[in-house]
Amino acid sequence: MPNTPQQSIDSGSQSAASSARAVFCPLSSVLCLHAIGSAWNRRGTLVFTVLAIALAVTLILGIERLRADARASFLHSVTGVDLVVGARTGPVQLMLYSVFRMGGATHDIGYESVQWVMRDPAVAWAVPLALGDSLRGFPVIGTTPDYFRYFRFGTGGELTFAEGRAFGGDVETLYEAVPGAEVAARLGLKIGDAIVLAHGSGENVTSEHADKPFRIAGVLAATGTPVDRSVHVSLAAIEAIHLDWQGGAPTPGFSIPADMARKFDLTPRTVTAILVGLKSRTAVFQAQRRINAYRDEPLMAVLPGVALDELWQIVGLAARALSVVSFLAAATGLAGLTAVILASLNERRRELAILRANGARPRDIFLLLAIEGILLTTLGLAVGLALLACLSALAAPWLMRAYGIAIQPLALSASGLWSLFSIWMTGLAASLIPGWRAYRLSLADGLQPRL
Amino acid sequence: MRDVRFAWEKGRAPCFSGFSLTVKAGEHWFIHGASGSGKSTLLNLAAGVLLPDAGVIRLLDQDLSVLSASGRDRFRVDHAGFIFQQFNLIPWMSVLDNTLLPCRFSRRRRQQAEAAGGDARSEAKRLLCALDMEEALWRQPAMKLSIGQQQRAAAARALLGRPELIIADEPTSSLDADRQAIFLELLRHECAASGAALLFVSHDERLAGRFTHRLRIGRQETGSRKQNGVDYAQYTTTVD
Structure with missing residues (x-):
């Protein structure tokens, strides 16, 4: 209902006008x-x-x-990783055990394949991962110090240390471990604490590597990724604790003391997966095809984004x-x-x-x-x-x-x-x-x- | 009203049949009759809330039957003020806002209130004063008022903007005898001042003496008349 012009004519004083407005709306x-x-x-x-x-x-x-x-x-659980390489299996399964550390790999890949991938001209860096051991239910990852340099999560966050430092890469620092934030918090681990790794993962723990205890060198800050639930040691350490093992069990009547193990060649023989960063992302499909076609061993390279997307569907x-x-x-x-x-x-x-x-x-x-x-x-x-x-x-x-x-x-x-x-x-x-x-x-x- | 017939249900005995009534400006009508005799029905017909089955009802020369439902709503608030037996005011609104309600919905009432008092608010205040409402009460929410005060505020509202017809449906029935007389005097005085016609319904005949006209509505069994095979009990009305 429109106001009539009369309204403005009638309102003499300011107060009359304002009170008038209250009535006529x-x-x-x-x-x-x-x-x-x-x-x-x-x-x-x-x-x-x-x-x-x-x-x-x-x-x-x-x-x-x-x-x-x-x-x-979730999709940023691994960033900066252009390809995840493992033995031939399903892409989702490869992501599950390499990134989320769930389940186990059916096959390992030989270390020669790792070296071959590292030599590929398109590859900027490659970080091998060896899985299979655990610390009170938390997965243990054997890897190289490069892991801490190249691993990215979220929108590009780097791994940082809440305390301490990465495990060293030499013989002196062989038995050093770096737990993720959640592992450290749950188990109350601090720098200098000794831990004993167990063989197998999850429910399938068979026996412990009690003869070769590890020392905590540093604790990672929280990332919100499966890294928080992992314990990181060097590939050499994984090799060392399995020196006197055969077929998934300690060799009866034969053991190599921890210090003695340092003198062995600790170059790993197999790893579970490789995280690969390329020099140029545009080369990703060619590199993937090259790796998939590797003749000496059946390999599979997976684009993590695609596989993670598939996994998120579930x-x-x-x-x-x-x-x-x-x-x-x-x-x-x-x-x-x-x-x-x-x-x-x-x-x-x-x-x-x-x-x-x-x-x-x-x-x-x-x-x-x-x-x-x-x-x-x-x-x-x-x-x-x-x-x-x-x-x-x-x-x-x-x-x-x-x-x-x-x-x-x-x-x-x-x-x-x-x-x-x-x-x-x-x-x-x-x-x-x-x-x-x-x-x-x-x-x-x-x-x-x-x- | 001419030759009005109205029945609540089709085929049932009509409340009114062949009923005619003319009310002129400034007349004060006292309408009485037993409960259920059709007093309220008559008021609803006069206000255009109900439409007659037959006959013509004109208010200020406007045939109410030709208006649309919302046209009648508009016409009603423009030209008629209402006072009911109780529950006239919206409890949570202030007395003044309650009084101003018709001005919010009717431009004509608003303009006439302005013409009378400069602006509608002053005119409302003037009427409240004239109806013996102290200024302290104006800002009070209506639920804080006594019933007598509420009825007076309702009367001020009915009169605001000088509607030509005031319809009062047993407005004094909730009041005691002394207050009835006072209220009635105030109401009649203000109606006289604004020149409005007043239709005042009550079952209390003691009040009738103060009115210029009287209308008695009552059922008088004058025998039933067969018409189209249906029995019509007839209502007759007497005008004094």
Whole structure:
């Protein structure tokens, strides 16, 4: 309803004009103001409705963001590694044991193959990994000091030491180990502590390398990658502890003392996988093809990004289930909103009839109720967003420390915005139900409800 | 109103049949009758909330039947003020805001209130004063008021913006005898001041003496009349 020009002519003084404006506003804002006033009057009940919507929004967007960030962290479990090379098996399986240290390799690859890969002109660096031993359930990785130089995670973070340094590469520092952050925290390992590695991994531990204890040289800072759950030793050390072993068991009646082992040729005979960095990423497919075609041993080179993506399809299922649950929570919140407004309708019939007797049409009553629902939904969304911002600010350091998930503060993804929009639209639709009920009621009641 | 017939349900006995009534500006009508005799129905017909099955109802020369539902809503708030027996005010709103309600929905009421008092707020305050409402009460939420005070605020609201018709449906029934008389005097005085016609419904005949006109609505069994095979019990009304 447009304002009449009379309004400006009539208003003589400033105060008259301002008080006049309070009275003469367009119908929609009359209804908005009334909806706000009426809702404020029932704030004791409505605050919980808003809270339910807010929590649902926090849940949906939180899980959405956590999922996106967890996926990003997962896909960045290894960065800077252009190829992962192992014995012929499935790409996902190769990633599982080389990057996530889960399961075991069916075959090893000969060290000659490692040297061949290192000589490839396209290869900038190659870090061999030897798996198969463990420390109280945590996998032990035999590798070279280059591992600490070249390994990247997240958006390019380097491995750093919380304390100490990497294991040395020479005979003197042969029995040195570098546990990841989680291993050190769980087992309470500090620099100088002695540890005994066990043969086999997980449940299949057969016996311990008790004769050759290791000393902690340093502890890695948390990365949020499987590195945190690994214990790193040199390839030579892996070779040394298996000198007097045959076929996965200590050779009966024959043992080489720890110090004596230093005098042997400790060049490894086999490794489990190789992480390869190329001089130029454009050469990745040619290098992959070259390695796959290596004639002396069946090798397989895998692009980690592609394999990780494939793996996420499986791992991400859980996250998707969580999203479904959070959307159900939102539906519950909005159903609650509708229920609360509907339940309040009966006690508000008088109020609606008074409005009717003073010129509100049934369609105004409909709008009034719809506006109330939309206002509450919008408020719920706003509170939910604020809650999410607070929560993510509070939880970000912890998530980084514990899981290595880097949370983007209040960066709404397209899907997050879409979720917000769909909640809002659903709220709008849900608000139409009490609006329609009120419309029917006010038509039936006329100016005086028959209560 | 001419030759109005109205039945709550089709085929049932009509409340009104062949009913005619003319109310002129400034007339104060006292309408009484037993419960269920159709007093409220009459008011609803006069206000255009209900439409007659037959006959014509004109308010200020406007045939209410030709208006759309929302047109009648608009017309009603432009030209009529209402006072009911109770629950006239929105409990959480201040007395002043309650009084200003019709001005929020009707531009005509707003403009007339402005014309009378400079701006609608001052006119509302003037009416509240005239109806003996202390200034301290104006900002109070309506639920803090006594019933007598609420009825007076409702009267101020009905009168605000000088509607041509004031419809009061048993506005004094919740009040005790002394307050009834005081309220009625204030209401009649203000109606006279604004020149509005007043339709005042009550079952309490003691109040009737103060009115210029009386209408009694009552069921008088004058025998049933067969018409189209349906029994119509007839209502008759007497005008004093």
